[in-house]
Amino acid sequence: MKTKKLAVLALIVALVVVFFAADLGRYLSLEYLRQSQQALADGYASHPWLARGAFFVVYVAVAALSLPGAAVLTLAGGAVMGFGWGLLLVSFASSIGATLAFLSARYLLRDAVMQRMAQRMAGINAGLARDGAWYLLSLRLIPAIPFFVINLAMGLTTLGARTFYTVSQLGMLPGTAVYVLAGTQLGQLRSLSDVLSPSMLGAFVLLGLFPLVAKAALGWLQQRKKLAPWAAQRPRQFDRNLIVIGGGAAGLVSAYIGAALKAKVTLVEAHAMGGDCLNYGCVPSKALIRSAKLAHQLQHAERYGIHSTSRNNDGGQSPISFKNVMARVHAVIAAIAPHDSIERYTALGVEVLQGHATLRTPWAVEVKLHDGSVQTLTARSIIIAAGAAPIVPPLPGLAELGCLTSDTLWSALADREHAPRRLVVLGGGPIGCELSQAFARLGSQVIQVEMAPRLLLREDPEVSEAVRAALVADGVSVRTSTRALRCEKAADGSKVLVVEHAGVQEQLPFDELLCAVGRRARLSGYGIEALGIETQATVQTNEYLQTLYPHIYAAGDVAGPYQFTHTAAHQAWYASVNALLGDFKRFKADYRCIPAVTFVDPEVARVGLNEQDARAAGIAYEVTHYGLDDLDRALCDGEAHGWVKVLTVPGKDRILGATIVGSHAGELLAEFTLAMTHGLGLNKILGTVHPYPTWVEANKYAAGNWKRAHAPQAALRWLGRYFDWRRG
Numbered sequence: 001m002k003t004k005k006l007a008v009l010a011l012i013v014a015l016v017v018v019f020f021a022a023d024l025g026r027y028l029s030l031e032y033l034r035q036s037q038q039a040l041a042d043g044y045a046s047h048p049w050l051a052r053g054a055f056f057v058v059y060v061a062v063a064a065l066s067l068p069g070a071a072v073l074t075l076a077g078g079a080v081m082g083f084g085w086g087l088l089l090v091s092f093a094s095s096i097g098a099t100l101a102f103l104s105a106r107y108l109l110r111d112a113v114m115q116r117m118a119q120r121m122a123g124i125n126a127g128l129a130r131d132g133a134w135y136l137l138s139l140r141l142i143p144a145i146p147f148f149v150i151n152l153a154m155g156l157t158t159l160g161a162r163t164f165y166t167v168s169q170l171g172m173l174p175g176t177a178v179y180v181l182a183g184t185q186l187g188q189l190r191s192l193s194d195v196l197s198p199s200m201l202g203a204f205v206l207l208g209l210f211p212l213v214a215k216a217a218l219g220w221l222q223q224r225k226k227l228a229p230w231a232a233q234r235p236r237q238f239d240r241n242l243i244v245i246g247g248g249a250a251g252l253v254s255a256y257i258g259a260a261l262k263a264k265v266t267l268v269e270a271h272a273m274g275g276d277c278l279n280y281g282c283v284p285s286k287a288l289i290r291s292a293k294l295a296h297q298l299q300h301a302e303r304y305g306i307h308s309t310s311r312n313n314d315g316g317q318s319p320i321s322f323k324n325v326m327a328r329v330h331a332v333i334a335a336i337a338p339h340d341s342i343e344r345y346t347a348l349g350v351e352v353l354q355g356h357a358t359l360r361t362p363w364a365v366e367v368k369l370h371d372g373s374v375q376t377l378t379a380r381s382i383i384i385a386a387g388a389a390p391i392v393p394p395l396p397g398l399a400e401l402g403c404l405t406s407d408t409l410w411s412a413l414a415d416r417e418h419a420p421r422r423l424v425v426l427g428g429g430p431i432g433c434e435l436s437q438a439f440a441r442l443g444s445q446v447i448q449v450e451m452a453p454r455l456l457l458r459e460d461p462e463v464s465e466a467v468r469a470a471l472v473a474d475g476v477s478v479r480t481s482t483r484a485l486r487c488e489k490a491a492d493g494s495k496v497l498v499v500e501h502a503g504v505q506e507q508l509p510f511d512e513l514l515c516a517v518g519r520r521a522r523l524s525g526y527g528i529e530a531l532g533i534e535t536q537a538t539v540q541t542n543e544y545l546q547t548l549y550p551h552i553y554a555a556g557d558v559a560g561p562y563q564f565t566h567t568a569a570h571q572a573w574y575a576s577v578n579a580l581l582g583d584f585k586r587f588k589a590d591y592r593c594i595p596a597v598t599f600v601d602p603e604v605a606r607v608g609l610n611e612q613d614a615r616a617a618g619i620a621y622e623v624t625h626y627g628l629d630d631l632d633r634a635l636c637d638g639e640a641h642g643w644v645k646v647l648t649v650p651g652k653d654r655i656l657g658a659t660i661v662g663s664h665a666g667e668l669l670a671e672f673t674l675a676m677t678h679g680l681g682l683n684k685i686l687g688t689v690h691p692y693p694t695w696v697e698a699n700k701y702a703a704g705n706w707k708r709a710h711a712p713q714a715a716l717r718w719l720g721r722y723f724d725w726r727r728g
């Protein structure tokens with residue numbers, strides 16, 4: 001703490017110490033006030049201005065230093081000076097004192113609190129930036145939380161001092177008036193609790209409800225204003241409770257929940273039920289990765305003492321039938337498809353329409369069915385779950401030479417006997433890394449091109465390095481800090497991607513080019529522009545997942561900020577419950593513990609913060625590490641590499657995040673996700689019996705490492721001495 005801050009703190013502490021040491025509080029008791037009421041009244045009659053000045057200064061000091069006694073002082077104001085002067089002086093003195101307390105807390109503590117709790121404070125501050133004045137007004141009007149707590153707590157936020165003062169003065173006025181009025185009746189009051197009689201409290205509750213009612217009314221007016229241009233088109237009756245646009249993860253879960261709640265739900269899907277995940281994303285990529293892993297294991301079978309007769313290293317027939325691998329990929333899709341099928345959802349009570357949906361008004365959705373007919377449906381609520389599509393970068397020559405994306409590769413390569421001989425993968429994110437490794441293991445010569453200086457930029461640098469090493473070991477040529485410039489045909493007629501690295505251009509020949517540079521939310525082609533629904537990179541929503549129109553929600557990739565199947569499903573719960581039951585209770589989407597797995601080998605799994613996130617957010621953390629090269633099960637499996645890294649609050653076992661690199665990392669992560677979601681610390685993981693020999697023991701060993709680093713050394717020394725003594 002700087003000298004100036006220390007001086008301010010010392011002054012405050014000194015004044016508080018004097019107050020208690022000299023027992024000045026006795027002058028601020030109801031008893032004292034009663035006894036001296038006459039003497040005070042006489043003093044006030046002879047020197048009114050002096051008395052008012054002294055009262056004002058004392059009141060400001062008591063409020064500013066958060067000393068007990070403000071309530072008695074307020075009564076005294078009424079008892080001695082009467083209602084008018086009492087209310088005037090108390091109102092200003094309490095607001096000024098509260099603001100001084102607010103400013104002191106801000107000056108002395110806010111930076112430290114922000115540093116330690118940056119993430120939590122960011123959420124609170126965002127809420128206060130939006131609704132801070134209303135929130136403070138309700139706190140002031142309902143005297144349920146002591147005012148000094150409000151003053152100090154608000155000082156730790158970013159709420160403006162001017163707003164704080166103005167709202168405090170206004171919000172405390174009714175309560176102050178009640179207390180000052182009660183003071184004028186002091187003769188009849190026997191204790192402070194008389195002021196808090198049921199009728200008095202009832203009045204406070206009513207006053208407290210006022211801002212909430214006012215806020216609800218304001219919200220209603222704003223909603224009406226947004227919908228005013230469409231008022232004429234608002235149906236008198238709706239044919240459905242909910243229409244869901246898109247049958248991917250977000251849409252399916254939304255429809256499922258709606259039907260489970262017994263609402264009348266229609267789900268519209270333009271292409272294939274199951275969306276990206278089933279048809280072009282998670283499922284085919286993981287099926288491909290499984291075949292690729294087996295190919296890799298066969299190639300290294302002798303490491304396990306097995307001589308693979310079908311292995312081929314030198315030009316003979318390859319053991320891999322790429323066509324069969326792709327057939328298996330499609331068989332896996334077909335095996336999972338019933339989970340997302342029209343039949344299943346129809347049986348669950350959802351009406352499923354196959355066609356293209358377009359929003360025509362905020363309540364009407366036009367569906368162009370696959371048979372060419374058109375239906376217009378209306379619903380009280382709508383969920384947009386239209387997903388995202390792969391980005392194809394605007395590289396000169398790319399359109400002419402063509403490229404694969406995650407949307408096209410599964411069908412384009414389905415009948416190939418062999419994996420593309422020379423494959424260039426554009427993109428070093430999760431999808432680019434997963435597919436580069438899988439194709440390399442299935443026989444392609446893969447060059448992976450990434451503009452950033454490292455792969456998996458969102459992970460800590462050592463994770464990126466481990467993934468690069470793994471890809472290189474599998475034969476991928478990883479080119480980071482490399483920019484793709486254009487596609488062209490070389491002199492020999494082969495297709496090349498021209499890239500630039502460190503100012504030098506190079507031609508990378510390819511048979512297939514796979515674009516895996518990200519996926520962009522679908523924001524056009526279904527009427528949201530015409531309705532004026534705000535979009536940036538995604539459809540803009542609030543924390544309840546409401547769009548511009550409060551009854552139109554968005555969930556999944558189209559809403560962001562994540563692009564995972566599990567986050568799409570997670571958001572779908574909030575969107576559908578809020579859409580159907582929001583009149584009674586709404587829920588804010590909670591993103592505190594979102595796990596993410598990149599299915600490279602070794603897997604990369606993370607939940608919560610990693611070191612780079614923590615540093616960027618200014619959050620203090622401690623790191624605990626456990627190397628998987630030490631884990632018995634990993635040694636048995638011949639996969640003893642990777643690590644578990646846990647970030648905790650310094651000195652505490654509270655988990656801020658965990659990153660795991662290694663086999664089964666995605667499965668191991670579940671325990672940390674559970675712990676973080678439910679506020680369990682590393683001690684709880686350590687205190688849980690884990691079966692031997694399993695991979696998940698790694699979590700317990702990481703927790704054990706944390707415990708060892710925090711062992712009470714002094715107590716252990718004493719214990720050692722005790723045992724020395726016990727041996728005699």
Ligand SMILES: Cc1cc2nc3c(=O)[nH]c(=O)nc-3n(C[C@H](O)[C@H](O)[C@H](O)COP(=O)(O)OP(=O)(O)OC[C@H]3O[C@@H](n4cnc5c(N)ncnc54)[C@H](O)[C@@H]3O)c2cc1C
Pocket residue numbers: 245246247248249250251268269270271272273274275276277278280281282283285355356357358385386387388406431522525526555556557558562563564565566567568599
């Ligand atoms: C190669 C790859 C691998 C992936 N691997 C993983 C993984 O391992 N784990 C993971 O969690 N995530 C993974 N993902 C991401 C995951 O697939 C998506 O996050 C998820 O599918 C998003 O679901 P969604 O419902 O938001 O969108 P989508 O699944 O895209 O569904 C949107 C649906 O809306 C339909 N639609 C759009 N507009 C209309 C309209 N106007 N009318 C009717 N229907 C419409 C579309 O046809 C589509 O079916 C992967 C993605 C890819 C591409």
